[in-house]
Amino acid sequence: MAGARKLTAPRGTHDVLPEETARRRRIEDVATLVLEGAGYRRIETPIFEDTDLFARGVGGSTDVVQKEMYTFEDRGDRSLTLRPEGTAGVVRAYLEHGMHKLPQPVKLWYWGPFFRYERAQKGRQRQFWQLGIESLGSDDPSVDAEGIVLLHRILRDLGVPGLRLRLGSLGTPAGREGYRETLVAYLREHEDRLSDEVRERIDLNPLRAFDSDHPGTKEVMAGAPLLLDHLPAEDTEHFHEVRALLDGAGVEYEVDPTLVRGLDYYSRTLFEFTSDALGAQSGVGGGGRYDGLAELIGGPATPGFGWGAGIERILLAQATGDPDHPEPGHDADPEGLAAADxxxxxxxxxxxxxxxxxxxxxxxxxxxxxxxxxxxxxxxxxxxxxxxxxxxxxxxxxxxxxxxxxxxxxxxxxxxxxxxxxxxx
Incomplete structure (x- = not known):
């Protein structure tokens, strides 16, 4: 039709063309080898779920729930949401299918697309792909350390350059209650210098103030009391044991007492891998422990640990061309096909x-x-x-x-x- 608007992929999405498919397949192959070798089995959950799963599980105070979810009503007037993250759906499946009856912990991994309405930029899309794991049914520190080691191994084997590991602990919700009161009082004392968004969340989620890019807020938080200095003995011991296990595995890390992530369900161990190749938006993967999530979505108390790694972030980091780790597919033909026999x-x-x-x-x-x-x-x-x-x-x-x-x-x-x-x- 003359004058018709040219149709293109929606903003924040992109076509995965054949020449990129070989590189993505390489990531999946490495992940399969590493994770299944460690006893993780693959799971696939629906791309959309009941909206309440994320509202209750991810947390009503998060940007994900408040601003970024793709939510719609189906023809039966049910509120559904395209999954913005992987953990809540996997925990729902664990509870729904009685996996608590299996030998614990139940170790699962997944690979697929996720959706968030956020500012689209290079390596950060509105439809993005993630690789992730969830280990459910054990609160042993070795579960945390194993998960971190596995992601480190995958990223190392893929040749992601400039890897750094930030490690922290949030303690348990009960264990950080006293600290929470201390932090709220500190934020109220400096309220006039905080961003509007942080002020609105002081009572709802004060820890997110550490994650703010607002100049005044950053100045205030530079002098804020730190959670690691207020953890009870049991939480401190858990964190020390995770660190000792990582030390034994030869995985280097930096303890970051200000580390927070954008989801409410985390407790105790928290971590993030970054790549120096990516500049300011340097995260390639991370996660932590979430021992209270199953209860939030109506199940019995079930300890859990997991992480997610962004496929587009990994590809972008690889594209810097680390000379010691040539990009996967270097022996393929110009169309991205592996050489034929x-x-x-x-x-x-x-x-x-x-x-x-x-x-x-x-x-x-x-x-x-x-x-x-x-x-x-x-x-x-x-x-x-x-x-x-x-x-x-x-x-x-x-x-x-x-x-x-x-x-x-x-x-x-x-x-x-x-x-x-x-x-x-």
């Missing part, structure tokens, strides 16, 4: 033989490409095969089946079996 070129009149050869190779587990470009001559097919990095190139023409290029050299007068044997070399 066998490339089949053919001339007119030999389509069926070429197709049968490619099919036989695929059924034997070989990575195979059959040239299917309309009108491309044999020389052009050979050039395309060479650019693709194929290990073995077979030509099917009037001479029969012959190898044009392979690790074993050229050969003519071959059978299909001969060609397959050459491709397996």
């Amino acid at each position: 066998l490339y089949v070129a053919w001339t007119d009149g030999h389509r069926r033989t070429a197709f049968d050869l490619a099919d036989a190779a695929a059924r034997e587990g070989l990575a195979v490409r059959l040239d299917q470009a309309p009108g491309r001559g044999l020389k052009g097919q050979i050039r395309r095969a060479e650019k693709s990095g194929a290990r073995t190139v077979v030509v099917v023409d009037d001479e029969g089946i012959r190898i044009d290029r392979s690790p074993g050299g050229r050969a003519t007068g071959m059978t299909v079996a001969d060609a397959l044997a050459a491709a397996r070399v």
Whole structure:
């Protein structure tokens, strides 16, 4: 239609094109190897859930619930929300399906899209992908340390440059009640210098003041009392044990007494991995313990620990080109395809033989490409095969089946079996 508006992807979303898919698959493959090797099993929860799950679980005082959720009513007048984070849905599934009857802790991992209406910027989208874990049913400090070590291993194996780990503790809600009163009193004393948003949340969520970028608030918080100095003995011991286990694993960290995260359900251990490659918006993944979340959404007391890592953030950090860790997919062809074991070129009149050869190779587990470009001559097919990095190139023409290029050299007068044997070399 003349004059019609050009349609593009909505702001804050992007198309994952084939050349990026190989890099994303590499992240998923590394995560699968590391997490399933540690006993985590994959879970997939719905992309939308009952809005009340997030209002109760994530917390009504958070920016996520107040400003960022994509919420809508379905045709049955039910309020539903596109999932803004992964933990609440996994805990809901744990409770709904009686996973408390399984040997504890139940260790789960997930990979998928999430949705938040926030200011779109490079590496931070309104539809974004996350990799995450949840370990439910144990409050042992080793669960916390193991989870942190696993994310460290994944990010290290992916070559994310400039990794730093910030570590803190919020203590339990009961254990930090006295500190909360102290902090509220301090904020009230300096209320005139705080941002409007922080002032409105003093009673609801005073800890979030540590996360403010407002200049006056930052000045006030530089002199604020610190939670780590007010933790009860039990919470302090839990934190010390997590630190000792990380020390034993050789994972370096910085204790950050001002560390907070944007969700209300956290307790005790809290952490965040950052990458120096990302500048101000440096976070690539983080999480912590959430022992009271199951109760908030109507279940029995169930300790839990988990984290989420942003796929777009990891990709952006990798794109800095750390020379010691080449980007995944460097051995792929220009279209982002992994190099094939066998490339089949053919001339007119030999389509069926070429197709049968490619099919036989695929059924034997070989990575195979059959040239299917309309009108491309044999020389052009050979050039395309060479650019693709194929290990073995077979030509099917009037001479029969012959190898044009392979690790074993050229050969003519071959059978299909001969060609397959050459491709397996």
